[in-house]
Amino acid sequence: MANFVETEWVQDLYFESKIDEQSIALDNTTMGNQHRGVGPKKLLLTALTGCTGMDVASIMERKFKMPLDSFKVSAKATLTDVHPRIYDTIHLVYTIKLNPEFQEKFHEAIEMSITTYCGVHAMLSKSSEITHEVVFL
Numbered sequence: 001m002a003n004f005v006e007t008e009w010v011q012d013l014y015f016e017s018k019i020d021e022q023s024i025a026l027d028n029t030t031m032g033n034q035h036r037g038v039g040p041k042k043l044l045l046t047a048l049t050g051c052t053g054m055d056v057a058s059i060m061e062r063k064f065k066m067p068l069d070s071f072k073v074s075a076k077a078t079l080t081d082v083h084p085r086i087y088d089t090i091h092l093v094y095t096i097k098l099n100p101e102f103q104e105k106f107h108e109a110i111e112m113s114i115t116t117y118c119g120v121h122a123m124l125s126k127s128s129e130i131t132h133e134v135v136f137l
Contacts, residue, residue, distance in 0.1 A: 041079070041087070044124065049073040051120040052092065055113035056106075064105045070097035070137065077128070090124065092132040103136060110134065 007017040013028040014036050025037030038046075053073040060066045072095050077087040098106055110132065114121050124130060 041085075044087070044120075045075040045077055045090070048090065048118075048120045048124055049075050049092065051118045052110070052113045055117045056094065056109045059109035059112055060106065064102075064109065066098075066102050066105060068096070071095070087124070087128045090128050090130045092130065093135060094132065095135040095137065097137040100136070103134075107134060 005017055005019050007015050007026065009015050014034075015026040016037075017024045017026060024043070026040055026043070027035060027037035028039055050073075053071070056073075057068055057071065060068055074093045074095070075090055076093075077090040079085045080088050094106075094110055096106060114130070114132065121130060
């Protein structure tokens, strides 16, 4: 299976990416531009939180038959000081409102995501230390 993305320069450091029928505006917000889009590195974090979040939601709802009510994944990452600047650490926080009797299944769903299903996690973990924690509301 192959994926195709096309990114076109518009002006300055503003680009537009076409992904299937969707568009994403990219802008290097660290360079003082007009902030017309998001930075490419932050998109990596978005891809990571989206990938693992979708895995966990699918596992909870389909495999464990536990519907979700309130669930989010956040990421905080640090960049190296030398070029090319990459994320050397990424910390994920899975926050969920869940009945205490299902909390162990939630931990299991996260482990399945980060060890088996989430390709973005697998790719980023080759260059970054990725940790996680769970917050139950």
